[in-house]
Amino acid sequence: MSKIISVWLVGFMLLFVNQGLCAKKLSNKQLTIGISQEFENLNPLVKQMSATSYIYSLVGRSLVGMDADGKTSHQLAVTTPTLENSMAKFDGKGKNRTLKVDWEIKKNASWGDGKPVTGHDYKFTWKVAMTDTISISSRDAYENILDIVVNKANPKKFSIIYKSPKWNFNRRFAFYALPKHLEEAIYKKYKSKPGAYEKNSMYVSKPTHPGLYNGPYVINEVKLGSHVVVTQNKHFYGKAPKIKKIVLKLIPNTNTLEANLRSGNIDMISSLGLSFDQALALDKKVKKTDMGFDVKFKQSLTYEHIDLQLKNKILQDIQVRKALSIGIDKKGLVDALFEGKQYVAHHSFAPIDPWYTDNSKVVVKYKYSRRSAKKMLDKAGWKLSADGFRYKNGQKLAFTIMTTSGNKVRELVQVYLKDQWKKIGVDVQIKNEPARILFGETFRKSKYKAMIMYAWTSLPEESPKTTFHSEFIPTKSNSFTGNNSMNWKNKKVDAILEELDGEFDQNKRIKLAHQIINFYTDEIPVIPLYFRADVSVVPKKLSGYRLTGHSQLSTNHVENWSVE
Amino acid sequence: MSNYIIRRLIQAFFVLIILSYLCFSILSLMPGDPVDVMITSNPKITKEDITRLKKLYGLDKPNYVRYFNWLTSALSGDLGYSRVYKIKVEKLLGERLINTFILSVCSLVMAVTIGIAIGVYAGMKKGSKFDYIVNFISYGLISMPSFWLAIVLIMIFSIWIPILPAGGTRTVGDNSIVGLTSILDRIRYLILPALSLASLQLGIFVRYARSAMIEALGNDYIRTAKAKGLGPSRILWNHAFRNALIPLITVVTLSLSGIFSGAIITETVFSYQGVGKLVYDSIIGNDFNVAMVSFMISVAMILTMNLLADILYGVVDPRISYK
Numbered sequence: 001m002s003k004i005i006s007v008w009l010v011g012f013m014l015l016f017v018n019q020g021l022c023a024k025k026l027s028n029k030q031l032t033i034g035i036s037q038e039f040e041n042l043n044p045l046v047k048q049m050s051a052t053s054y055i056y057s058l059v060g061r062s063l064v065g066m067d068a069d070g071k072t073s074h075q076l077a078v079t080t081p082t083l084e085n086s087m088a089k090f091d092g093k094g095k096n097r098t099l100k101v102d103w104e105i106k107k108n109a110s111w112g113d114g115k116p117v118t119g120h121d122y123k124f125t126w127k128v129a130m131t132d133t134i135s136i137s138s139r140d141a142y143e144n145i146l147d148i149v150v151n152k153a154n155p156k157k158f159s160i161i162y163k164s165p166k167w168n169f170n171r172r173f174a175f176y177a178l179p180k181h182l183e184e185a186i187y188k189k190y191k192s193k194p195g196a197y198e199k200n201s202m203y204v205s206k207p208t209h210p211g212l213y214n215g216p217y218v219i220n221e222v223k224l225g226s227h228v229v230v231t232q233n234k235h236f237y238g239k240a241p242k243i244k245k246i247v248l249k250l251i252p253n254t255n256t257l258e259a260n261l262r263s264g265n266i267d268m269i270s271s272l273g274l275s276f277d278q279a280l281a282l283d284k285k286v287k288k289t290d291m292g293f294d295v296k297f298k299q300s301l302t303y304e305h306i307d308l309q310l311k312n313k314i315l316q317d318i319q320v321r322k323a324l325s326i327g328i329d330k331k332g333l334v335d336a337l338f339e340g341k342q343y344v345a346h347h348s349f350a351p352i353d354p355w356y357t358d359n360s361k362v363v364v365k366y367k368y369s370r371r372s373a374k375k376m377l378d379k380a381g382w383k384l385s386a387d388g389f390r391y392k393n394g395q396k397l398a399f400t401i402m403t404t405s406g407n408k409v410r411e412l413v414q415v416y417l418k419d420q421w422k423k424i425g426v427d428v429q430i431k432n433e434p435a436r437i438l439f440g441e442t443f444r445k446s447k448y449k450a451m452i453m454y455a456w457t458s459l460p461e462e463s464p465k466t467t468f469h470s471e472f473i474p475t476k477s478n479s480f481t482g483n484n485s486m487n488w489k490n491k492k493v494d495a496i497l498e499e500l501d502g503e504f505d506q507n508k509r510i511k512l513a514h515q516i517i518n519f520y521t522d523e524i525p526v527i528p529l530y531f532r533a534d535v536s537v538v539p540k541k542l543s544g545y546r547l548t549g550h551s552q553l554s555t556n557h558v559e560n561w562s563v564e
Numbered sequence: 565m566s567n568y569i570i571r572r573l574i575q576a577f578f579v580l581i582i583l584s585y586l587c588f589s590i591l592s593l594m595p596g597d598p599v600d601v602m603i604t605s606n607p608k609i610t611k612e613d614i615t616r617l618k619k620l621y622g623l624d625k626p627n628y629v630r631y632f633n634w635l636t637s638a639l640s641g642d643l644g645y646s647r648v649y650k651i652k653v654e655k656l657l658g659e660r661l662i663n664t665f666i667l668s669v670c671s672l673v674m675a676v677t678i679g680i681a682i683g684v685y686a687g688m689k690k691g692s693k694f695d696y697i698v699n700f701i702s703y704g705l706i707s708m709p710s711f712w713l714a715i716v717l718i719m720i721f722s723i724w725i726p727i728l729p730a731g732g733t734r735t736v737g738d739n740s741i742v743g744l745t746s747i748l749d750r751i752r753y754l755i756l757p758a759l760s761l762a763s764l765q766l767g768i769f770v771r772y773a774r775s776a777m778i779e780a781l782g783n784d785y786i787r788t789a790k791a792k793g794l795g796p797s798r799i800l801w802n803h804a805f806r807n808a809l810i811p812l813i814t815v816v817t818l819s820l821s822g823i824f825s826g827a828i829i830t831e832t833v834f835s836y837q838g839v840g841k842l843v844y845d846s847i848i849g850n851d852f853n854v855a856m857v858s859f860m861i862s863v864a865m866i867l868t869m870n871l872l873a874d875i876l877y878g879v880v881d882p883r884i885s886y887k
Contacts (some may be wrong), residue, residue: 029736038845040649048602135620135650140608194620198650220737224649224656226837227736247737251835255711256718256731260835263722263730436848440596441605455605465609479614480600483607 003417021264026267026539028563032247036254037275038225042212044176045129045136050553051272055248058230059213060318063103063172065556068298068546070220070352072171076117076214076237077190078104080170083504088169098146098285105156109237111179112210112218117363119150119158124180128187133194137323168505173552182211216241216559227249234482242562244395258282261289263535269537271554276409284538295537296313297341298460298547299442299540301350302532304413306401307443307486308525312450314397319380325366327373327424333416334530335432337409345528347517348467353460361516366520373424382425390425398427399450402442405432410453414480422544431492446474446485452516453513456483461509468516488525539563565878569871576867580860581635587859588631592854597623598647598850633858644853648846653853657839661824661861663733664831664838668823675765676816683773684805690778697771705767714760714833721756729753731835742847752765757834757885761827765819772815776808783807806880813876825862 037051044060045055063077072080084357087102128134128502129142144162162169169419182202190196197433202209210218216238217230228248232241249266251257257273260266279470299315308315308324310439330344346363349356351508357363382390390397401417403410408424411432420429428451433442442448456467466472470489496512503509520526534547536554544560596604603609622633637644643653649857686698722730734750735741741749741874780786781804789799828840839858846854878884 032737041651043650048606132616135617135622137602137617138608138610138612138613195645199652202652204651223736225660225842226733228834245737249736249835252841253711253733253832253835255715256833256835257693259718259723260730263718263726265722265730265732283713295708334745343826434848436601437595440600442596444596444600444604456608479611481603481609481611481614495671 023242026541026563027139028242029245030245030247030564031243031268031542031561032249032266033241033268033270034249034251034257034260034273035270036250036252036369038250039228040224041201042219042222043178043198043201045125046136046198048137051250053551054270054272054553054555055228055230057215057553058217058246058558059215059219060176060235061215062174062176063105063450064170066173066550066552067457068548068557070550070555076105076109078106082170090165097165099162099169099288101160101162101169102244103158103160104239105158107156109156109214110235111181112213112235113409114235115181115211115437116156117177118180119148119154119178120155121180122160122175123148123150124184124187125176125178128178128197131187131192134197135195141172149387159425164502165504166501167509168461169502171459171461173502177214179211179214181294182209204214205382210235213287216307217246220245236559240561242561243558246558254278255354256366258347259283262292267539268293268542270284271536274534274537276338276342276532279537282537283300292540293537294540295535296545296547297533297535298549299352300457300532300549301348301353301460301533301551302455302534303345303348303350303563304410304453304455304529304532305345305348306417306449306451306527308451308527309446309448309450309452309485310487310525311446315450317380318384318523319376320397320525322366322377323373323380323424324421324426325524325527326369326376327426328417328420328527328529329368331368333413333532337412337416338530338533342533344540347516347521347528348464348526349513350460350531350549352548355461355510355517357514357517358512362518364518364524365465366524370424377424377426388422389427396427397425398429400429400431400448401451401453402431402438402448403431403453404435404438406434435454444474444480444557446487448485448550451531452485457551459552460484463497463500464516465476465501468520469494469497486525488523490519490523493519565875569875576864576871580863581674581876583863584635584856584860585631587863588634588856589627589853591847591850591855592627592630594847594850595619596850597621599623601850602698618750634773634847634852640862643857644847646851646854648849648851648854653857656842656854657857660839660842661839663836664827664840665823666731667754667757667761667831667836667838668827670754671761671765672816672819674758674762675769678762679766679769680812682772683770684777684808686770687774687777687808688780688800690781698774699885702767702770706771707761708764710760710764710827711833712762712831714757717756717760718833724864728756730756731833733835733837751778751835755792757827757830757836761830761832769815772812773808774813780804780808809880810877813873813880817869817873817876818866820872821862821865822866825858852881 005124039051039055040047040049042052042056044056047056047523061075064080065073067073075079081101081103089100091100105117105504111117126142126145126148129136129139144164146161146163149159186200187197190200202212206221208219213233216233217495218233220231221229225507227250230246232244251260254274257269261269261374278294286293286295308321310316334340334342334344345367377390381392385391399408401414403414414430419426443452466489472484473482473487474482474485493516495513500509502514503512534549536547538545541563543562543564545554546557547554598621599614622630645652646656649656682698686695689695718730721728729752733751734753786799786803789803828844831838831840843858
């Protein structure tokens with residue numbers, strides 16, 4: 001009896017060992033990607049999570065996209081409509097002026113079930129987005145549309161008519177279509193009941209139906225909170241992807257992503273994986289021992305900065321704000337903490353943004369000088385006391401700086417800043433909160449007392465209206481919308497921001513953006529710190545992979561990936 | 565006894581209702597409702613969007629109305645939809661609950677059987693080398709951070725000796741894994757998380773079993789049994805162990821009450837698709853329906869296991885009776 005048991009045990013052990021040791025060889029047959037962020041269902045209209053956008057880009061395409069160089073590229077559209085090629089035309093005058101934009105979808109563009117993608121899909125999507133019972137978070141992309149007219153003779157051609165013309169009419173990166181032939185019946189059935197359409201949509205009930213997707217891949221298997229498997233879309237309009245199957249595995253603990261990579265459980269780590277400090281550590285290991293991976297870094301548009309609370313009486317003094325900025329050695333910060341792989345920021349536009357400038361006539365730069373910072377504070381009446389801190393009329397020059405607790409990188413930056421400011425006699429106390437409370441309450445309602453450190457990301461040439469315009473100072477009357485949490489009010493900036501949206505001349509737009517930068521850096525309502533870098537770990541054998549640095553993620557170009 | 569059980573079940577029902585209201589209220593008191601959370605991630609949301617979304621999610625209504633709506637639909641069998649995933653709560657939780665149950669039961673069975681056996685033996689050999697070693701190891705296991713142990717196990721069995729997967733619940737993307745291979749595949753993914761979870765519980769059971777056994781063996785009735793000339797195994801199992809079972813029942817039943825709650829750290833480190841992280845995310849993300857159902861399962865399990873413990877006390881100790 002014991003012999004039989006022993007044989008069985010040995011058999012099981014061998015099977016386990018065999019399965020464990022038979023690690024698959026990386027090839028174009030399958031690529032397994034690790035992500036650390038949760039994803040939701042793939043209905044493009046209601047998706048909100050970054051990981052969902054990452055996955056959706058494998059299976060869905062927009063009319064136009066943005067490539068890794070920040071340039072607009074055609075996806076489903078034959079060409080990009082512009083005023084110059086007469087595919088976009090104004091109609092009417094003054095406030096009644098509308099803009100008609102003609103789009104044409106590629107002839108062979110079809111859904112995964114072979115049905116053509118047409119203007120009817122876009123019109124249907126717009127109709128669904130504008131329905132009050134649908135839980136779409138923002139209608140920004142849809143509410144400026146007056147009508148969508150589909151060409152009767154050729155439904156591949158359609159026109160979007162905008163109520164209020166804006167220069168970025170042809171940058172419809174997030175206008176993903178819903179397949180009318182599959183979703184219309186569901187929409188009609190459930191549209192009157194709040195939240196019912198999206199819960200009964202085929203993206204929920206039959207997420208593996210190929211007809212829901214028009215990208216290079218279709219969903220083969222999806223398990224929320226675990227993994228997604230995509231396989232090639234036979235009806236994809238563009239270049240067929242070389243990798244046959246892609247598996248995306250959710251590994252929520254970033255500490256174990258590396259272990260999963262080294263054990264062969266995953267082949268690469270996406271840009272939604274490692275934190276920056278982990279990437280730096282792995283980069284060193286990878287360079288020391290040939291592990292067959294490359295850690296890729298790409299400068300991004302994610303802007304780390306400190307909002308200064310302008311309701312704070314001490315911070316209302318511009319000399320104090322400038323002294324605080326001059327008192328930080330930003331170059332030293334990025335070199336010490338990020339080994340120079342993240343980049344010093346002088347304002348909110350990143351070097352990869354066409355609106356970026358470092359022209360000293362435009363940008364007021366604050367070169368690090370402890371002596372100048374001390375002089376400025378002396379001039380502002382803040383005198384150094386024996387305890388090493390400054391006082392004015394018995395009040396100590398002291399602030400609190402807040403950020404998201406548990407974010408190791410930001411906590412390190414805080415310590416660095418505290419030390420730097422202490423050297424000029426400013427006492428800074430760290431007070432952190434969980435992201436949920438910090439962003440859900442403290443930041444959103446502008447409740448912080450002095451400083452809050454966080455980041456936001458954007459696309460190139462994105463208007464900072466919701467962050468800089470005084471209309472977007474969060475108050476009860478506007479339901480605390482807007483990100484101007486520093487309470488910055490500048491009528492000239494407001495006027496420029498309003499003009500910016502309606503300016504169709506690229507050069508004039510750049511000039512307007514530069515005017516904003518000038519006010520922003522001169523009045524210093526925010527202390528810019530650095531631009532983050534996107535990181536990803538990819539096998540050396542993988543070619544064609546490029547990090548983008550913006551919100552149109554690397555999976556938008558998945559058809560270029562190949563295992564050599 | 566049956567009257568007692570019925571009385572306790574009725575009490576449990578009211579406790580569930582009261583606690584559900586408390587949980588709902590505490591969730592509502594957390595800063596920022598689901599729409600607030602959306603605003604922070606999307607600067608383009610307008611005032612009109614907020615009014616529309618608050619109405620859509622029923623957040624414009626007072627707390628007690630929202631609670632009543634949730635309760636009536638839950639009692640009618642409709643647990644609602646996850647706001648985040650837009651799928652039915654039972655569909656979202658179903659498979660994860662089974663995964664968590666399998667993981668918890670496997671680790672608990674390992675911990676209880678090994679822990680009690682070692683603890684009983686150490687109790688019998690109090691002061692021996694074996695007892696000292698067991699004490700040392702069990703203290704070590706209790707004090708060991710679960711994430712550290714998990715990472716060490718991954719390093720050993722997935723990287724240095726790559727025989728087990730570093731994480732997941734099963735092999736994905738391979739359609740050839742079916743039948744017995746599929747079961748073996750699931751077991752391979754279960755070994756490390758179960759081992760990690762069991763190691764932590766093992767120390768606790770060893771400690772409890774050992775001290776309960778030492779206490780039982782020191783009682784007068786053991787001396788009497790020995791004086792009567794009873795054999796060592798009869799003294800051990802019929803007299804000492806049976807009396808040592810009462811504190812062990814409390815510990816084991818309380819551990820059983822957590823079999824559906826999930827082990828958030830273990831599940832997260834091993835990317836095991838259980839309910840632990842989902843519950844945490846649902847609380848943080850204000851996904852009310854998911855969080856409430858998870859709360860209710862946890863509360864119901866604690867109440868049930870407490871009742872079970874009370875019944876078992878009566879079974880092992882004839883002096884305890886319920887009227």
